Amino acid sequence: MAWNLNDNSDSLMAEINITPLTDVMLVLLVIFMVTTPLIMMDSFKLKLPQAETASSGTGDGILLAMTADGTIYIDNNPVAVEGLFELMKDRFAEGTAKSVILRADTDTDHGRVIEVLDIAKKAGAGSLSIATERINN
Numbered sequence: 001m002a003w004n005l006n007d008n009s010d011s012l013m014a015e016i017n018i019t020p021l022t023d024v025m026l027v028l029l030v031i032f033m034v035t036t037p038l039i040m041m042d043s044f045k046l047k048l049p050q051a052e053t054a055s056s057g058t059g060d061g062i063l064l065a066m067t068a069d070g071t072i073y074i075d076n077n078p079v080a081v082e083g084l085f086e087l088m089k090d091r092f093a094e095g096t097a098k099s100v101i102l103r104a105d106t107d108t109d110h111g112r113v114i115e116v117l118d119i120a121k122k123a124g125a126g127s128l129s130i131a132t133e134r135i136n137n
Contacts, residue, residue, distance in 0.1 A: 046105045051132040061099030062091055062125075064116060068107035072116060084116065088123035098126035 046065060065073040072079050079087060092098050100120040104113050117128050 060097035066104040103131040
């Protein structure tokens with residue numbers, strides 16, 4: 001039998017069906033959309049102090065976190081207090097905005113918070129902020 005290319009009934013279909021590919025890509029997109037916020041959440045729990053005047057701005061700069069037991073984190077990575085000065089100094093030298101936002105647990109020792117803020121100021125921080133949660137009335 002000879003193939004007649006002008007006859008539509010006997011011609012071969014040379015298209016790729018992308019419907020399954022599209023379905024898989026949409027499912028992956030939904031999975032990433034659901035799991036990304038879970039990944040971005042802190043790997044440790046903080047109970048921030050409450051204030052009526054708390055704002056929701058995050059700002060640029062270095063985000064420090066201190067747990068109730070005094071562990072210090074920069075961008076969710078634990079840091080020893082001895083290496084904090086050099087790390088912050090290097091980050092400021094790289095061009096990071098010269099501000100520090102401290103998220104300290106309410107049960108953190110006040111003296112430890114002051115120590116960390118003092119180290120940040122010595123490292124070159126231009127502004128220091130303490131994160132709080134807004135009181136829900």
